[in-house]
Amino acid sequence: MRPLILYLLLFILVNRVYGNRHFRLGRRENGNLGAPGAFEDNETPAPKWFSQKLDHSNPSDLRTWNQRYYMNDSFYDYEDPGPIFLMIGGEGPADPRWMVKGTWIEYAKLFKALCFNLEHRYYGESRPTTDLSVKNLQFLSSQQALADLANFINAMNQKLKLRKNVKWMVFGGSYPGSLAAWLRxxxxxxxxxxxxxxxxxxxxxxxxxxxxVVVKALREKTGGDDCVNHLKEGMQQVDMMLKANPEVIEKEFKVCSPFQGVSANDLKNFFNSIADDFADLVQYNEDNRFSVDEKYKNVTINTVCKILTDSEGNKAAYKKLAEFNAITLEKSHETCMDYNYGKMINELRAVEWKENTGGARQWMYQTCTEFGFYQTSSGAADIFGNHFDLDFFVQQCMDIFGQKYNLDFIRNAVAWTNTKYGALDIEVTRVVYVQGSVDPWHALGILKTQDNGAPAIYINGTAHCANMYSPSDNDSTELTEARVEIQQFLDSWLREP
Structure with a gap:
């Protein structure tokens, strides 16, 4: 699911997305879920491989492929077996660090669980087909992924000779969070x-x-409108100066190529990139993800808003936006902002696996055929300008996969997804939904306990998947209490006869 669909999916998370920082579409390079903490190589388990069916919808299709998974049985007592915990992979490579870190591992220690992590088909090293052509991508869907998980559970029950009444508990964050509810x-x-x-x-x-939600979070975290007003002013100045003095913006924002002769889609990509800086900032604000460079841990809503509202030197608003842009470029190890639309499309048209290890083309396909999730400027046009509307994202689907993938196709696909799973009216028990108020994805999630008894936990002030990361001394009281509440639900379910 950008800062995606997600994204999970992704793992990860650096700002360099799809090879160009401006292109996120709901996910980062390796998915929406970040790495859970620092680690030593010898701490993490080696990968294992499972012979998986290619097409679960066709019983006569006997083709198989090797799906990657990880296993940690260090807490498990084979003489007195406990539950089985399964972390669901998402729109990026499975990260073995999750097998030794994260809140679910603390739960596993407590309940003496056997832990698995199954990588999602078509991501990471789980490659069902020879390439990623549109013909081969027909086997990439949430429905096939759920069938993969079911087949894996059945196979592990038999392979490990688990008792008939063994309790499998599944965990997922972002898109895999949806898969967890749908699997149950x-x-x-x-x-x-x-x-x-x-x-x-x-x-x-x-x-x-x-x-x-991004704009609301900027206001709430800083206690007023100053940050948003300076952001709005800066975006308006950028818009005006692109028309009058584009060379100034070229220099300030360190673009890879001049604006002379660029297309409308190039400019949309440019504006989308600036907005994405703030999307990334808000979605992962003050979480406990592992950072390769700890100096960026303090890049938060409050520190960035301080840059935008600083009156010292009477610096123009657009220059302050450029200052934040420079931070994100440095953080993602980029020397310039590449906004070239044609280059982006060509990269996403590549069908070879070696060109798609992060999952960019794969997740794009899922958004075009199942989910949408296009974070348009339509809802905050007064702040960011309406430069990246729905047409911009639909055009990408058509340019990458073919004219068939137009707006009508996507709308029908999304409607089918909601009908298939129930959307916010999903009927399911023993699922706890966890959302954070700062996470923009909560707008598409369940925030209140359902009539069927499926509980919901809404954590004020927290970002994307914050409850999944290892505890920190800086965690809020609400986040700490949410982790305990989840533990209590698990304990209650596991005690049921």
């Missing part, structure tokens, strides 16, 4: 309970609410 709904005989974190259960073509 679709295969209740296999999955006893689920923790669904930051899950966008409602598929939506025009996800205009995303940037509305």
């Amino acid at each position: 709904m679709k295969y209740p005989h296999l999955v006893y309970g689920a923790v669904s974190s930051s899950a966008p259960l409602l598929a939506k073509v025009d996800f205009m609410e995303y940037f509305q």
Whole structure:
């Protein structure tokens, strides 16, 4: 699910997305879920491989492929076996660090669980087909991924000779959070309970609410309108100066090529990139993700807003935006901002696996055929300008995969997804939904406990999947209490006869 669909998916998370920082579409380079903490190589388990079916919808299709998974049985007592915990992979490579770090591992220690992490088909090293042509991508869908998980559970039950009443508990954050709830709904005989974190259960073509939450978070975290007003002023100045003095913006924002002769889509990409800086900032604000360079841990809403509102030197608003842009370029190890639309499309047209290790083309395909999730400027046009509307994202689907993938196609696909899974009216028990108020994805999630008893935990002040990361001394009281509440639900379900 940008800062995606997600994204998970992704793992990760650096600002360099899809090879060009401006292109996120709901996910980062390796998914929406970040790495859970620092580690030593010898701490993490080696990968294992599972012979998976290619097409679960066709019983006569006997083709198989090797799916990657990880296993940690260091807490498990084979003589007195406990539950099985399964972390669901998402829109990026499975990260073995999750097998030794994160809140779910603390739960596993407590309940003496056997832990698995199954990588999502078509991401990381789980490659069902020879390439990523449109013909081969037909086997990439959430429905096939759920069937993968069910097949894996059945196979592990047999391979490890697990007792018949063993309780499988599944965990997922962002898009895998949705998969966790859907897996419990679709295969209740296999999955006893689920923790669904930051899950966008409602598929939506025009996800205009995303940037509305971003703007709201900027206001709430800083206690007023100053930061948003300076952001708005800066965006307006950039817009005006692109028309009058484009060379100034070229220099300030360190673009890779001059604006002379660029296309309308190039400019949309440019504006989308600036907005994405703030999307990334808000979605992962003050979480406990592992950072390769600790100096960027303090790049938060408050520190960036301090840059924007600083009156010292009477610096123009657009220059302050450029200052933040320079930080994100440095953080993602980029020397310039590449906004070239044609280059981006060509990269996403590549069908070779070696060109798509992060999952950019794959997740783009899923947004075009299942979810939408396009974070348009439509909901916050007064702040960011309406430069990246829905047409901009739909055009990408058509340019990458073909004219068939137009707006009508995407709308029908999204409607089918919501009908298939129930969207926010999903009927399922023993699923705890966890959302954070600062995370823009909560706008597509379940925030209140359902009539069927499926509980919801809404954590004020927290960002995307914050409850999944290892605890920190800086965690808020609400976040700490949420982790305990999730533990209590797990304990209650596991005690059931």
